[in-house]
Amino acid sequence: MTEDAIPLGTTPVARRADAAYASDGFAVLYRETFDRMWRLAFLLVGDRHVAEEVVQDAYSKVLERWAAVDEPAAYLRITVVNRSRDVLRRRKLVGRLTLLARRGDVDPTPDPLWDALSHLAPAQRTALVLRFYEDLPVRDVAALMKVREGTVKSLVHRGLARLREEIQP
Amino acid sequence: VNTATAPLEDQLRATLRRHAGQTAPRADATDVRRRVQRRRRRRQVVPAVGAVAVIAAGIVVTSVKHDNSRTSTAAEVPGGPSFTPRADGPAYVELPGWQLERYAEIRYPADADTPAVTEPEYQWTRGGQRMQLHVYPGGNAMYEVRVGSDARSDAKVYGKDASLLDYGTGRYRVDVLIGEATSSSLRSRRRGRRRLHRRRTSPLNPSTSTSRSTSPSTSRRRAAIHPTRWSKPRRVLPRGRRQVGSERLDVGDHVETASIAQPRDVAAMQVVAVVVVVGEHHE
Numbered sequence: 263m264t265e266d267a268i269p270l271g272t273t274p275v276a277r278r279a280d281a282a283y284a285s286d287g288f289a290v291l292y293r294e295t296f297d298r299m300w301r302l303a304f305l306l307v308g309d310r311h312v313a314e315e316v317v318q319d320a321y322s323k324v325l326e327r328w329a330a331v332d333e334p335a336a337y338l339r340i341t342v343v344n345r346s347r348d349v350l351r352r353r354k355l356v357g358r359l360t361l362l363a364r365r366g367d368v369d370p371t372p373d374p375l376w377d378a379l380s381h382l383a384p385a386q387r388t389a390l391v392l393r394f395y396e397d398l399p400v401r402d403v404a405a406l407m408k409v410r411e412g413t414v415k416s417l418v419h420r421g422l423a424r425l426r427e428e429i430q431p
Numbered sequence: 432v433n434t435a436t437a438p439l440e441d442q443l444r445a446t447l448r449r450h451a452g453q454t455a456p457r458a459d460a461t462d463v464r465r466r467v468q469r470r471r472r473r474r475q476v477v478p479a480v481g482a483v484a485v486i487a488a489g490i491v492v493t494s495v496k497h498d499n500s501r502t503s504t505a506a507e508v509p510g511g512p513s514f515t516p517r518a519d520g521p522a523y524v525e526l527p528g529w530q531l532e533r534y535a536e537i538r539y540p541a542d543a544d545t546p547a548v549t550e551p552e553y554q555w556t557r558g559g560q561r562m563q564l565h566v567y568p569g570g571n572a573m574y575e576v577r578v579g580s581d582a583r584s585d586a587k588v589y590g591k592d593a594s595l596l597d598y599g600t601g602r603y604r605v606d607v608l609i610g611e612a613t614s615s616s617l618r619s620r621r622r623g624r625r626r627l628h629r630r631r632t633s634p635l636n637p638s639t640s641t642s643r644s645t646s647p648s649t650s651r652r653r654a655a656i657h658p659t660r661w662s663k664p665r666r667v668l669p670r671g672r673r674q675v676g677s678e679r680l681d682v683g684d685h686v687e688t689a690s691i692a693q694p695r696d697v698a699a700m701q702v703v704a705v706v707v708v709v710g711e712h713h714e
Contacts, residue, residue: 292460301451314456321463375446395447
């Protein structure tokens, strides 16, 4: 899955501004990957605001370690996934806050599969999103989640089974 | 994708893509730079007020009169945290000028990933205003999680960066990271002996820094960063109150004068929840 770069400005002023902006590697990374990272985080945590916070936090970490990171994009994705998993794990602790925050900004269309996804264990949800949204092979999912490939297969299998149970009428 | 007949994998792909198709929020790299700067500032601020919050957590014991009204800003979730107002339990924080209306312990049961956590919660009233104080363990990380859970705006409390949540009905919540606690704060009484040693290392009373777990250099450093805004130990307690430690957290002055960025008006708030996030400082 690739992300198209945002076209540079067309006016001289915009071009100069964009050139200055593009000289900053972090700004370029941010501009070109934010949407994708936000969507990934949203699918993992299921909440727009939390997803934005997760992604911003991940970018903060990347920025703080910018000089030491060889592949910022890869580091960013790992950070987003890990941070999302942290949030999912702590959801019981902050559930009462996130419930209050959930107003009408979530897709109102009934979607049993989406609802069922929120009932999965954090690791299962993460594995399913990485496998079926990011279309990553099992090996890459295992590397991202720092588990063995067999564990990923198990998580996916059990996650799908749970979803199947949940959406069955 | 025909949701009735397609394999579950395809249905899931379609569902994920549909939900991911939402418009992403507008964002700019400068937000991240600002956040990093804020985080660095917090790292500098936190040690400067270090060990203050531990005072809130473990020192003053007060007999509490309360009712069982549950007017907390928190929602109660089936199977989630349970509120346990305590009739005779300790209230660790006094708020001069305010009447303590409720003290509760919020217990979050353990699950596979996180241990059980108990969080104290206080509620005071004064002239139609209501003030809540929550003390959360977890430090920076938990603070980030909490303020990241809602749509928030920046505010200033105690002259520090804080996070303001507007519930939209004249109710607000302010989260501010006050400081770190020594590692034994907020823990069970089983570790009371250890806590006693730690307590002696409080910057409010550096002369008693005889803890075996704290080096002299640490004690001196803490004494040097003693935050003057916090009160000295209270020597005479009103009837009905007993003191088990020598330090007391007095947040009243700061809460009353808390300034929030315009156009917020603290006096007009019906509910203000000040969240004190207590981290764990391991020595």
